[in-house]
Amino acid sequence: MKIMSPTGHLGFTPIEKDSFAAGIAEGPDAIVADSGSADIGPYPLGADLAHSPEDWQRQDLELCLLGARELGVPLVIGSASDTGTDRGVDRYAEIIRELAETHGLAPFRLATIKSELPPERLQKALDDGIAITGLNGREDADIDTIARTEHSVAVMGVEPIAQALEDGADVVICGRSSDSAIFAAVAESRGGLPRSSALLAGKLLECASFCAEPFMGKETVIGEIDAEGVTVYPMHPGQRCTPASVASHAMYERMDPFSEHVPGGRLDMTNLHFEQVDERRTRVTGAEWVPSEHFGVKIEGAGKIGERAISIMGIRDPYTLSRLDDVLAWSRDKLVERYGSPDERGYSVYFHVYGRDGVMGSFEPTPKVTGHEVGIVVEAVAQTPEAAEDVCALASRNLFYARLPEVKGTAGGASFFSDEVMAARPAYEWTLNHVVVLDKQQGVTDEASSLFRTEIVTVAATEGAVR
Amino acid sequence: MKLSELASTIRSKNAGVDHVTFDIIFRDRDAYVRTVDSGAVNAESVAELYGIDQSRVASFVVFEPAQAIKFTIRRKHSAGSPGEPDPFGSQFYPPLFDLEIP
Numbered sequence: 184m185k186i187m188s189p190t191g192h193l194g195f196t197p198i199e200k201d202s203f204a205a206g207i208a209e210g211p212d213a214i215v216a217d218s219g220s221a222d223i224g225p226y227p228l229g230a231d232l233a234h235s236p237e238d239w240q241r242q243d244l245e246l247c248l249l250g251a252r253e254l255g256v257p258l259v260i261g262s263a264s265d266t267g268t269d270r271g272v273d274r275y276a277e278i279i280r281e282l283a284e285t286h287g288l289a290p291f292r293l294a295t296i297k298s299e300l301p302p303e304r305l306q307k308a309l310d311d312g313i314a315i316t317g318l319n320g321r322e323d324a325d326i327d328t329i330a331r332t333e334h335s336v337a338v339m340g341v342e343p344i345a346q347a348l349e350d351g352a353d354v355v356i357c358g359r360s361s362d363s364a365i366f367a368a369v370a371e372s373r374g375g376l377p378r379s380s381a382l383l384a385g386k387l388l389e390c391a392s393f394c395a396e397p398f399m400g401k402e403t404v405i406g407e408i409d410a411e412g413v414t415v416y417p418m419h420p421g422q423r424c425t426p427a428s429v430a431s432h433a434m435y436e437r438m439d440p441f442s443e444h445v446p447g448g449r450l451d452m453t454n455l456h457f458e459q460v461d462e463r464r465t466r467v468t469g470a471e472w473v474p475s476e477h478f479g480v481k482i483e484g485a486g487k488i489g490e491r492a493i494s495i496m497g498i499r500d501p502y503t504l505s506r507l508d509d510v511l512a513w514s515r516d517k518l519v520e521r522y523g524s525p526d527e528r529g530y531s532v533y534f535h536v537y538g539r540d541g542v543m544g545s546f547e548p549t550p551k552v553t554g555h556e557v558g559i560v561v562e563a564v565a566q567t568p569e570a571a572e573d574v575c576a577l578a579s580r581n582l583f584y585a586r587l588p589e590v591k592g593t594a595g596g597a598s599f600f601s602d603e604v605m606a607a608r609p610a611y612e613w614t615l616n617h618v619v620v621l622d623k624q625q626g627v628t629d630e631a632s633s634l635f636r637t638e639i640v641t642v643a644a645t646e647g648a649v650r
Numbered sequence: 651m652k653l654s655e656l657a658s659t660i661r662s663k664n665a666g667v668d669h670v671t672f673d674i675i676f677r678d679r680d681a682y683v684r685t686v687d688s689g690a691v692n693a694e695s696v697a698e699l700y701g702i703d704q705s706r707v708a709s710f711v712v713f714e715p716a717q718a719i720k721f722t723i724r725r726k727h728s729a730g731s732p733g734e735p736d737p738f739g740s741q742f743y744p745p746l747f748d749l750e751i752p
Contacts, residue, residue: 221664221666221667221729222664222729222737222738223730223737224729224730224737225667225728225730225731226730318666318668319666319668319669319708319724320668320708320724321668426715427675427677427716427717430713430715430716430717430718431659431673431675431716431718433715433716434673434713434716434718434720435663435673436663436664436665436671437665437671438665438666438669438671438708438709438722439709439711440711440713440716440718440720441711441713452715455715456715457715483667488731488732489732491732531732531733533732533733535735541735542735542736542741543735543736543741543742543745544726544733544734544735544736545701545726546700546701546702546723546735546742547701547745548699548700548701548745549745562732562733564732610731610732611730611731612727612728612730612731613667613668613728613729613730613731616666616667616668616728
């Protein structure tokens with residue numbers, strides 16, 4: 184079977200239409216696209232807001248829905264509206280219904296699968312003695328972790344999506360989901376393919392044109408899947424899928440290039456074999472599905488730390504630049520003098536010094552000023568917006584008033600971008616990046632399926648709207 | 651020779667919310683073998699380069715299918731937290747360019 188992947192993050196920047204149309208002309212058996220990412224930071228999940236403009240999300244959903252309905256094939260969208268909260272699922276389902284009406288589409292079956300996990304349920308899990316285990320070196324979650332969480336989602340694997348498709352869904356809008364699982368669900372339920380090649384297809388296709396070269400985003404690629412492996416090829420005429428491009432994508436943005444973990448097991452990619460089929464196609468074989476003893480479901484959660492404000496400053500005087508740490512220390516001292524110590528008074532200030540270590544922070548191996556000027560973003564976090572603004576303003580103005588013994592310029596030690604403090608969106612943190620392990624003996628299916636709530640309805644445009 | 655003269659791709663990117671992963675990919679087989687065999691890129695040398703304790707190098711592997719060296723470091727705070735730089739982790743790689751490969 185052929186699965187078409189038009190974008191690595193639906194709505195993040197609009198899908199390129201030409202290669203999308205070329206993909207539709209290939210007659211794929213399904214269109215699959217993930218709409219989520221953790222790269223966007225903890226704010227959209229914590230505050231439960233979309234990260235991309237709705238116009239772009241709507242454009243991408245429209246292309247995918249019309250393409251899939253024209254071909255009469257399933258459409259699966261993962262991690263609705265960036266974070267996969269219930270709000271995101273409801274909004275995407277609503278957009279699908281609006282599009283069906285606008286275009287007078289013939290009736291189809293729409294499934295929504297929600298996976299938001301309110302902190303109260305996590306608290307109950309802790310009370311019931313179910314461990315919420317930290318991933319990759321994180322501490323296990325406790326009462327405090329849950330208390331700091333505003334919104335959390337469980338990341339669904341293949342099963343609930345495959346079930347919705349088996350139950351006749353034509354369009355599936357998923358809450359937070361593993362990007363490889365949304366592809367695997369279609370390959371298994373509609374293609375009858377084994378988990379190994381189904382999940383391998385997902386792993387290779389999830390970022391669309393990122394598996395091809397040269398580097399391009401938002402261009403369509405297609406995966407042709409059989410029981411032994413997957414052949415991938417791009418729809419943009421300027422791209423090629425080569426063993427090098429596909430293999431380098433297989434290891435992209437992951438710690439362990441040998442394993443892809445989903446609920447119920449992992450895809451072992453140790454013995455992957457990449458073979459050039461022709462100039463633009465590469466075939467991948469050798470993946471193995473390794474079921475796990477336990478059914479581990481990943482949980483993501485975010486919560487608010489405080490309100491935030493920023494300002495932008497610049498320093499040009501070479502003597503001041505040579506004493507920059509003294510300038511920053513002066514500013515911090517003046518804050519303590521006025522507001523007390525940051526820890527006691529619940530505020531914090533960060534000086535992001537571009538031209539020194541603004542990009543990499545403490546990871547910068549050469550935190551020296553070698554240019555003729557630096558830009559400083561002053562970031563302040565406090566409990567109220569007013570407090571964040573006041574702290575930010577005082578920190579910024581004290582860069583201007585910093586006292587250095589030999590300075591020649593005695594009318595201001597720093598330049599303001601403009602003497603203003605800009606309200607920034609609140610500061611959030613990832614509170615949860617954990618796994619809840621459900622023991623098979625405790626009844627995997629019931630426990631797991633209760634994390635993922637599916638509804639299937641028929642969507643039909645009103646009579647006058649039907650083409 | 652410098653690593654940047656041997657590798658065709660050197661990149662960094664988030665691997666989950668707590669880690670940044672680095673990929674050093676070689677188009678040229680000889681350059682790949684030379685770099686891996688030299689042992690000059692290892693958990694200790696990258697920890698030293700980035701000024702972090704070696705315990706924060708969460709993984710270090712050679713990924714043969716892509717002719718690549720891959721390692722992952724743990725951030726101080728999770729990506730997108732206040733004060734934590736580069737939320738995508740996409741500009742952490744340039745210090746690797748000047749690693750000397752014998």
